[in-house]
Amino acid sequence: xxxxxxxxxxxxxxxxxxxxxxxxxxxxxxxxxxxxxxxxxxxxxxxxxxxxxxxxxxxxxxxxxxxxxxxxxxxxxxxxxxxxxxxxxxxxxxxxxxxxxxxxxxxxxxxxxxxxxxxxxxxxxxxxxxxxxxxxxxxxxxxxxxxxxxxxxxxxxxxxxxxxxxxxxxxxxxxxxxxxxxxxxxxxxxxxxxxxxxxxxxxxxxxxxxxxxxxxxxxxxxxxxxxxxxxxxxxxxxxxxxxxxxxxxxxxxxxxxxxxxxxxxxxxxxxxxxxxxxxxxxxxxxxxxxxxxxxxxxxxxxxxxxxxxxxxxxxxxxxxxxxxxxxxxxxxxxxxxxxxxxxxxxxxxxxxxxxxxxxxxxxxxxxxxxxxxxxxxxxxxxxxxxxxxxxxxxxxxxxxxxxxxxxxxxxxxxxxxxxxxxxxxxxxxxxxxxxxxxxxxxxxxxxxxxxxxxxx
Numbered sequence: 001x002x003x004x005x006x007x008x009x010x011x012x013x014x015x016x017x018x019x020x021x022x023x024x025x026x027x028x029x030x031x032x033x034x035x036x037x038x039x040x041x042x043x044x045x046x047x048x049x050x051x052x053x054x055x056x057x058x059x060x061x062x063x064x065x066x067x068x069x070x071x072x073x074x075x076x077x078x079x080x081x082x083x084x085x086x087x088x089x090x091x092x093x094x095x096x097x098x099x100x101x102x103x104x105x106x107x108x109x110x111x112x113x114x115x116x117x118x119x120x121x122x123x124x125x126x127x128x129x130x131x132x133x134x135x136x137x138x139x140x141x142x143x144x145x146x147x148x149x150x151x152x153x154x155x156x157x158x159x160x161x162x163x164x165x166x167x168x169x170x171x172x173x174x175x176x177x178x179x180x181x182x183x184x185x186x187x188x189x190x191x192x193x194x195x196x197x198x199x200x201x202x203x204x205x206x207x208x209x210x211x212x213x214x215x216x217x218x219x220x221x222x223x224x225x226x227x228x229x230x231x232x233x234x235x236x237x238x239x240x241x242x243x244x245x246x247x248x249x250x251x252x253x254x255x256x257x258x259x260x261x262x263x264x265x266x267x268x269x270x271x272x273x274x275x276x277x278x279x280x281x282x283x284x285x286x287x288x289x290x291x292x293x294x295x296x297x298x299x300x301x302x303x304x305x306x307x308x309x310x311x312x313x314x315x316x317x318x319x320x321x322x323x324x325x326x327x328x329x330x331x332x333x334x335x336x337x338x339x340x341x342x343x344x345x346x347x348x349x350x351x352x353x354x355x356x357x358x359x360x361x362x363x364x365x366x367x368x369x370x371x372x373x374x375x376x377x378x379x380x381x382x383x384x385x386x387x388x389x390x391x392x393x394x395x396x397x398x399x400x401x402x403x404x405x406x407x408x409x410x411x412x413x414x415x416x417x418x419x420x421x422x423x424x425x426x427x428x429x430x431x432x433x434x435x436x437x438x439x440x441x442x443x444x445x446x447x448x449x450x451x452x453x454x455x456x
Contacts, residue, residue, distance in 0.1 A: 036061070038062050039063050042066075043101070046234065052163065054081075064092045066101045107126075109387075113163075117141045119135055149401065161396070165395070171337055171351065184345070185325030199235065199308055203236075210228045221445075247287060247306045249407050293413070295410075296420075318333075319334070354373075428453065
């Protein structure tokens with residue numbers, strides 16, 4: 001049985017990219033060449049904030065009106081790059097407090113790429129200011145924040161696209177359309193998801209003075225206040241549960257969201273998880289270095305495993321999902337997919353698609369995720385199309401909430417001894433578990449107030 005490969009020429013004829021573009025059709029061209037630019041503000045000007053903003057600027061006319069970050073150095077650097085890239089001669093306004101930026105009331109779109117503990121308040125405030133929102137995953141740091149964000153999007157009738165761009169990844173769109181949706185897998189009754197990246201920062205920096213260019217109070221916001229031990233940007237803040245939900249909230253959310261999309265799954269029936277710090281006990285990090293979780297559906301378990309040490313189970317798929325069907329198996333990641341049938345038929349392999357020829361500036365951009373750039377561009381186009389036609393985007397806030405909250409519930413389960421949790425999104429409780437229900441909302445540091453899903 002000879003494996004065949006899909007090359008770039010075949011890709012242009014039948015791949016996920018052409019599928020995504022054909023879905024937009026002439027509307028996609030209208031988005032790229034419309035006369036009036038979208039007025040955009042960015043909250044969080046670090047590496048991924050600029051990454052998302054620049055992908056949007058590549059596919060649609062944009063005027064970057066304002067930038068916001070509590071780090072003046074990051075803010076100034078981002079402003080210089082924006083001025084170089086955009087046609088407008090008007091430099092963006094700069095803020096260290098997002099509330100002042102939103103108070104101007106002049107933005108069509110707000111992109112939010114801040115640490116997880118800020119996502120809910122900034123999204124809700126942007127919606128109240130009349131903007132549509134592109135929010136990075138995970139959407140929230142606790143479950144009830146997510147409920148409030150969904151309520152706000154519906155109340156203010158704005159589009160919220162979540163940065164779970166695997167749904168816009170060309171080779172995964174192809175896998176869904178040509179492998180999953182055609183029934184080549186048969187009945188899928190088991191799913192495995194994993195991340196084995198050595199991505200858990202675990203140093204012991206000394207407490208130090210906060211530099212003049214960094215507003216640490218504003219950066220911390222509603223989160224618990226940790227003694228300052230260096231700039232928290234990039235990976236350092238993610239190593240603390242004060243600001244996020246560890247590798248579960250950072251990496252599982254992508255794979256679980258992709259699996260849910262491919263198999264058309266909603267809320268899990270039950271969620272359980274165990275794990276902890278088993279190996280990397282030195283250093284300040286307080287997120288789990290080893291964790292397993294089970295997301296239960298009818299006659300289907302979706303199992304997650306991460307380790308930030310050791311070797312991956314499959315070196316070709318260190319961060320991935322595997323769908324096991326009675327007719328075949330599908331492995332998928334950000335870099336490729338492989339389908340192997342059980343019995344007759346040919347294996348299928350497809351690699352990630354780059355767009356280096358079409359977007360040569362990708363090759364000179366600092367810290368760009370080249371493999372994710374085409375997906376993010378399609379994700380942005382889908383976002384803009386949804387705004388123009390007043391429909392739900394492919395990664396709507398409600399879908400992002402289900403994926404995010406499921407990962408948060410896994411962490412809650414791990415924290416209460418691994419017992420299974422049944423979350424009821426209607427009553428917003430964990431059924432029969434008052435202890436777990438109390439953990440659905442984190443306590444905010446004053447004067448910040450936790451959003452109320454019934455009063456946004």
